[in-house]
Amino acid sequence: MKFLLILIKVFVIGALLIISNQDLSISDSSNREHFINEYSSWVSSLFEKGLSITSYVIKNEWLPGAS
Numbered sequence: 497m498k499f500l501l502i503l504i505k506v507f508v509i510g511a512l513l514i515i516s517n518q519d520l521s522i523s524d525s526s527n528r529e530h531f532i533n534e535y536s537s538w539v540s541s542l543f544e545k546g547l548s549i550t551s552y553v554i555k556n557e558w559l560p561g562a563s
Contacts, residue, residue: 510538 514520514534520527 507539510542511535514538 511531514531515522518530518534520531522528522531
């Protein structure tokens, strides 16, 4: 449950940062489209980086070598 709340907070803070850094007014339809494009790009980048970190961790040998 805590993980879900942290994940929701990350997505909301990311959306707020995109809105504030781009000076977007969400009431305008062109700004909404720009926000959706930026947010989806950010989420896909976040997902790709998460996959690369996960694959690195999985490929890593965690057991000590036999001597």
